[in-house]
Amino acid sequence: MRHDPANLPRHVAIIMDGNGRWxxxxxxxxxxxxxAGVSSVQAVVRCAGELNLDALTLYAFSTENxxxxxPEVEGLMGLLKTYLENQLEQLVxxxxxxxxxxxxxxxPNQVRRILENSIRETAGNDGLILNLALSYxxxxxxxxxxxxxxxxVAAGELTPEQIDESTLAAGLDSAExxxxxxxxxxxxxxxxxxxxxxxxxYSELYFTKTLWPDFGREQFLAxxxxxxxxxxxxGRVNEPPADT
Ligand code: IPE
Ligand code: IPE
Ligand code: MG
Numbered sequence: 001m002r003h004d005p006a007n008l009p010r011h012v013a014i015i016m017d018g019n020g021r022w023x024x025x026x027x028x029x030x031x032x033x034x035x036a037g038v039s040s041v042q043a044v045v046r047c048a049g050e051l052n053l054d055a056l057t058l059y060a061f062s063t064e065n066x067x068x069x070x071p072e073v074e075g076l077m078g079l080l081k082t083y084l085e086n087q088l089e090q091l092v093x094x095x096x097x098x099x100x101x102x103x104x105x106x107x108p109n110q111v112r113r114i115l116e117n118s119i120r121e122t123a124g125n126d127g128l129i130l131n132l133a134l135s136y137x138x139x140x141x142x143x144x145x146x147x148x149x150x151x152x153v154a155a156g157e158l159t160p161e162q163i164d165e166s167t168l169a170a171g172l173d174s175a176e177x178x179x180x181x182x183x184x185x186x187x188x189x190x191x192x193x194x195x196x197x198x199x200x201x202y203s204e205l206y207f208t209k210t211l212w213p214d215f216g217r218e219q220f221l222a223x224x225x226x227x228x229x230x231x232x233x234x235g236r237v238n239e240p241p242a243d244t
Contacts, residue, residue, distance in 0.1 A: 001225050002221075002225065003221055003224045003225045003228060004228050005051070007228050008051055008052075008053060008224060009053065009180070009181030009182040009204075009224070009227055010053065010054040010055065010178050010181055011053070011054055011055040011056070011057065011177060011178050011179065011180045011181055011182075012048065012053060012055075012056050012057070012180060012181070012182045012183075012184065012223075012224075013056075013057040013058075013059070013180035013182070013183045013184070013195070013196055013199075013200070013203070014044065014056070014057070014058050014059065014183075014184045014185070014186070015059045015183070015184070015185040015186070015187075015192075015193060015195055016037060016040070016041070016058060016059060016060065016186060016212040016215075017185060017186050017187030017188075017189060017193075017211075017212060018033075018186050018187025018188065018210075018211030018212045018213070018214075019033035019034045019036070019037045019211070019212050019213060020033050021033070021187065021211055022036060022037075022211040022212065022213040022214065023036070025211075030072055030075075031071075031072065031075040031076075031079075033211075033212075033213060034075060034076055034079055035079060036213035037212045037213045038079060038083055039213070039216075040212055040213055040214075040215045040216055041058065041083070042087070042090075043215075043216040043217050043220070044056070044058075044215070044216070044217070044220050045091075045094075045096065045128070045130055046094065046217075047217045047220050047221070048128050048220075049094050049095070049096060049127055049128040051224075052127075052128075053128060054128070054129060054177075054178065055128065055129040055130075055131055055177050055178070055180075056128060056129070056130055056131065057101070057131040057132075057133060057174070057177070057180060057196070058130070058131070058132055058133065059133045059136065059193075059195050060076075060080065060132050060133060060134055061076060061080075061102075061133070061134050061135055061136070062133075062135075062136060062137055062193060062194055062195070063102075063103065063135060063136065063137030063139075063140050063194065064137065064193070064194060066106070066135070077107065077108055077111050080111055080115075080134070081110065081111050081114055084111075084114050084115060084118045085114060088117075088118050088121060088122075091118070091122055091125075091130070092121060092122060092125065094127060094128070095125040095126055095127030095128070096122060096125055096127050096128050096129075096130050097122050097123065097124075097125040097126070097127065097128070097129050097130065098118050098119050098122045098130050098132070099119060099129060099130070099131050099132075099174075100115065100119070100131065100132045100133070100134050100173075101131060101132075101133050101134075101136050101141065101172075101173035101174050102133050102134045102135045102136030102137070102140075102141070102173065103134075103135040103136070103137075103140065104134060104135065106135045107134060107135055115134075129177065131174060131177060133195070133196075136173075136195070137194045138192070138194045138195055138196055138197030138198065139194060139197065141172055141173055141197075141198075142172075142197065142198060144171070145168055145171030145172050146168075146171075148171045149163055149167065149168065149171060168198075169198065172198060172199070174196075174199065179199045179200070179201070179202065179203065180196065180199060180200060180203045181203060181204065181227070181232075182203060182204050182206060182223065182224070182227045183195075183196075183200055183203045183204070183205050183206065184206045184207075184208070184220075184223050185205075185206070185207050185208070186208055186210050186211060186212045186215050187209075187210075187211055187212060188207070188208075188209040188211075189207075190207050202232070202234055204227050204230045204232065206223045206226055206227065208223070
């Protein structure tokens with residue numbers, strides 16, 4: 001079955017999991033799995049751009065991932081830096097606009113600088129929005145948004161009664177993006193691991209055992225086709241109203 005170009009999600013979010021296990025299967029160190037995962041990122045970004053999706057959010061590093069062994073964290077930061085350096089031209093050519101969510105302030109200075117440069121260089125692009133979740137945690141994001149609201153209330157700019165879903169959502173990192181229509185998680189686990197807790201309220205969930213380095217264009221299109229079989233009800237009913 002093929003995907004229907006007229007019924008594509010606007011925003012897809014992906015938990016890119018399974019790099020370590022992929023490396024283990026090959027008898028290689030974990031970092032080689034992360035390295036192999038970069039090709040999957042390239043393939044999926046290209047495909048999302050070609051399909052004219054509005055946004056693609058990739059979970060690249062969680063607030064909890066800081067607790068991994070030092071060399072693995074350093075390896076991941078190095079890969080991120082190399083990816084950004086190598087891909088900038090390609091991103092510009094493909095009209096991709098880069099942005100991030102998460103605690104960018106916690107990233108090593110060098111990585112942050114190159115990230116800020118790539119964001120600046122792609123700011124004028126009108127194609128796919130590539131949103132990298134880096135040092136990101138859904139709970140951390142909600143705490144930061146809540147703090148902002150509390151500060152505004154304390155300053156007398158806002159009353160507690162004025163706080164509603166839209167004021168809270170406006171304080172989230174990805175406020176200008178629509179909520180993801182589809183969440184994909186590779187690697188076989190069926191959990192959110194602190195990803196986009198607010199934004200995924202009504203997203204369709206797609207779990208696949210395929211490990212991230214083995215995920216590419218074909219697997220991405222299969223996820224989109226699966227998404228197109230779903231009936232999204234948002235708590236309502238789909239039947240037409242009765243005659244009487
Ligand atoms: C996902 O792959 C990449 C990151 C979390 C940075 P993992 O490193 O979690 O791979 P597994 O889950 O151990 O196989
Ligand atoms: C989720 O994967 C985070 C990213 C893909 C960046 P993890 O491998 O960190 O999640 P858990 O530990 O299996 O929940
Ligand atoms: Mg994992």
